[in-house]
Amino acid sequence: MSEKAAQRAVVVGGASGIGWAVARGLAATGRQVTIADRNAEGAAQRAAELGAPHDATGVDVTDEASVAALFEGVGAVDMVVNTAGFGGFGRITELAVEDFRSIVDCCLTGAFIVMKHAGRQLREGGSLVSITSLNARLAAPGMSAYCSAKAGLAMLTQVAALEMGPRGIRVNAVSPGFVHTPLTELVTMADGVLEDYLENTPLGRVGVPEDVAEAVLFLCSDQASWLTGEVLDLNGGAHLKRYPDVLAHVDRMASA
Ligand SMILES: NC(=O)c1ccc[n+]([C@@H]2O[C@H](COP(=O)([O-])OP(=O)(O)OC[C@H]3O[C@@H](n4cnc5c(N)ncnc54)[C@H](O)[C@@H]3O)[C@@H](O)[C@H]2O)c1
Structure with missing residues (x-):
């Protein structure tokens, strides 16, 4: 009897933080993982840590040709998790349009x-899973581009679920609160x-990348086979209260 082939997974943004935890989780549960990231060298190092048959490739989600080449190269795939994203700070009245565009370009158009x-x-x-943010539903001063892009991604997830559902493809998103990763290092310095x-935060702690990976693994699994179009709040209950005034903290630090 032939052995069942491993399910194929692609983790975009898998070289760091949440994406790397997702890649580890998928590999640990028997999936064959391709780590794709703008940081091609970091992705290759991560794939080497996982070992064969996992592999890596460079990709920039803002460049359609590179994304097309990634998926044409991988071919038929069972699960795709997109974690590529970043944020930035600045009041709307002061923010450069190109800074606004670069965040939307990665977090929304890239998605x-x-x-x-x-x-x-x-x-x-x-299964297709994206990573939105608590900021998709809670506005934060100074984070216009990020909040708008992630809110857009939440809606994009629902549209994609409608379009791809008839083909049996489930499209969901995880919407994390504050997670300790290289992305949030700068923010915690304020x-x-x-x-x-x-x-x-009712549960009184911030997240770790593995918290998000567990939710993503569930959404990719057969246990979630009736679940699509969902944007899952994952934040210790922080969505029930208010978002910190990050800009005020950053301003205070800058003027100290
Ligand atoms: N860390 C948090 O608190 C938090 C909270 C909510 C949502 N998120 C979202 O989770 C996702 C992962 O964040 P993280 O904290 O793990 O950040 P991270 O910086 O540790 O990892 C992001 C990865 O995405 C890659 N990337 C960035 N731009 C890319 C592009 N254009 N093309 C391909 N790859 C690109 C980076 O090289 C990096 O490896 C992001 O979308 C972020 O907005 C993070």
């Missing part, structure tokens, strides 16, 4: 480009941000 090309290769029964977040 669309990944959905477009992943959607062509996903098998029936496949005095008071973390304390402010924790005061507004």
